[in-house]
Amino acid sequence: MPGGQVSSPPEHVGLASIAAAVQRAGGSRAHPADQMDERLEDLAASLEASAGQQSTTFDFQCMTGDTREVLGLLGELLQQPALPRDKLSLVQAQVTNIISHRDDNASGVARRELYKLLYGQDSIYARTPTLSGVASLTPADLAAHIAAWQRPDGAILGLVGDFSSSDMMSTVKEVLGSWSPAAGQPAAPLARPHEDLPDLPSVLAAAAAAADAGNQQQQQQQASQVVYLVDRPDAKQASVYTGEPGISLSDPDCYALDVLASTLNGFGGTLFDELRTRQGLAYSVAANWDSPVDHRGLFVAAAETVQPAKFIQELSGVLASVRVEPPTQQALDKARAGLLNSFVFNFASSYSQLQRTLVYQLLGLPQDFLFTYRDRVEAVTAQQVVDAAARHLHPQQQVVVVVGDAAVFGPQLTEAGFEVQALRPAPAE
Template sequence: MAQEISHIKVGEVAVPVVFEKDTTLPIASVQIVVQNAGSMEDKEHEGIAKFLAAMLGEGTKETGATAFAEELEFRAISLDAHAGVETLVFEVSSLKEQFPYALEMLGKLVKSPNFSKESFEKIKLLTLGMLSNKESDFDYIANLNLQKLIFKETPFAHPYSGEVKSIKALKLKDVEAFYKERVSLQNLIIVAGGDIELEELKTMLLPVLNEFKHGHIKAMPYFDANKDAKEQIVYKESEQAYIYFGAPFYMKSGDSEAYKAKVASFILGESGFGSRLMEEVRVKRGLAYSSYSRSSIGKSHSSFTGHLQTKNENLEEAKKIVAQEIKRFVEQGATQEELDQAKRFLLGSEPLRNETLSQRLSRAFFEYYNGYEQGHSKQQLEKIEKLTLPELNAFIKKHDEITALSFSVVTKREKH
């Protein structure tokens, strides 16, 4: 059954609902997506959105974490919250027979999260422990420093989990204020599906939505990556050099040429074996086990990024090859064989990306959230099928901003 878009009226507010009925299994699920409540809203409290999501996993103030979790577990109900870059999401799923109770528990969580001193200190301790472990995660360090380079002085320059300093400085009142300011009825989108009727779902959801406070819709800002090529090297006792690279990619969500970007990105570095970067870096020169790149086009930011690992002594050569290959790709474009191969994969693997209810709802939400009409993804594939090599290469040549590479490296200091 196709997805449908409708609304639930909560007073004067019409909350959008992305829905698909699926009777394959006797289960139902709901995601309540809160826009403008993700990590890009952290501002002076780095890591607060993810911290809040963790605190929402601590049950209600009245019940406490353990008793709340036991109530859910006894009925095989999954209920949690997680924060992304732009959104905060409440997610609940259960057997159909337990679904009314699952939504009742969700309503209680929304109304009275466990913002107790004990829960706050527990999450702070766990977060600091996780951040301490990240100090020896060289991929994490290289990637974080790349974000700081290419998104300097923007919300994306800070780690989504925060840093030790910001988490230590965080106070319970900050988390409560963030929840109160960001989690509001006007910013909600519902994504739901399963063995349930839409009207029945709306009736069951209404008491939950009534627990959300009213607020204001906030316009989402947009940020491009930094075009001034820079480099940062961090020295660690590492057996390998971790190389992360990035550049601007001047496209926004909704761009009519996004399907060309998908094909170009696949050919250059997103397809694994057979991609340009993998071929040049691993197959021809044996410099790395793997090498990837991707273009990211979002509502709030866009960029071109990639990464590889190599022996410390091969660091400079690997960086040089990556920069050369990206420059060559922009100047000379793709081959007909590469275009044909990309089409075969992207068109042939489409059924696999549309198999489960979760996949279909995710796609329908993506289309709605980005302002597309339903069926947009299918239209993109039809455009990919008709794409010619001259059209693709004209697009690639136009986006020479991806050659303005910044490098973030973690490597071992040379002994002299």
């Protein structure tokens, strides 16, 4: 069903995931938590719920002969969730623990802050839950969210197994036929929220203002690249994330950029060979384009290093080179083969095929998209790769976040010619 994390309100970021967790853990009015779990265990069946960024998913697996009963339990969760207070309290405690420790991982901090700088502090694609927002949730909040987003006219159901399709369709109608939108809901489902990502100059200006409004004019006048430094005292190495606005899946360059990413990453990739093998600047390094369906994604490169200034410079050099130097035929063939070899995993199981079918339907993609993607990747040329890189890569203008010991890495970055700006992540309260 559409919704997911982007549908959570600003005051309750994370509501979609919490609602799905409590909905499943709490059982239904007819089968409260323990009864539902015991019955599923007796049937050797599973029934799970989760919320991704743009959708909420329920899935079950069971013996074919038990489908009617398990489908009925799913129907109860959707139409009459119990949402007990004790289960909400348990999930709140778990999420609170995660939030309290979210800054323990320097790489996670760098990624989070980069997304906030690129998308905007309050963007639905960069928001993070707060302790107060999670603590203030009530069962009524969960029920309202479920009523608004979980409705049959916005849902897509798929089943795969050893059964007659016509018989199964009759079963679905009998078991779920009474499911209707909750009372008081609009006639049509809510549209999935989305936002437009600004172009690079606007992103840079907003990032500068978010980091330090008082120095915005000075930053804009500087010719040097700005690095946003998050102090992590006594850290022995720095986490570096750099990025810029990217593309959506509808961009015709997405195929060439995926091939380019394949030439950059992994053993034998340009980044690995240059920044790890030849220069020893990072144990691992990666760069990729995220290409969402309904909005522009990001280009992001990341690594852990004890020489962040030199790493950023050398990374910029590699990215600048791919803007003007087409990949060799050998590199191109290897990159395309790597992407195409992964094609088979889309058909590795009936579940993966079903999941892909539902996702495409939910997001409005044609069902032959995967085959079209394969054909377009096979047709990518070296010139298309370099042309796409020239259009979408701007290494000297990218937003850079470094998380590390400011006393150690700050002078290193300044001496290398970067304009260093202190960045203080928002507290978790």
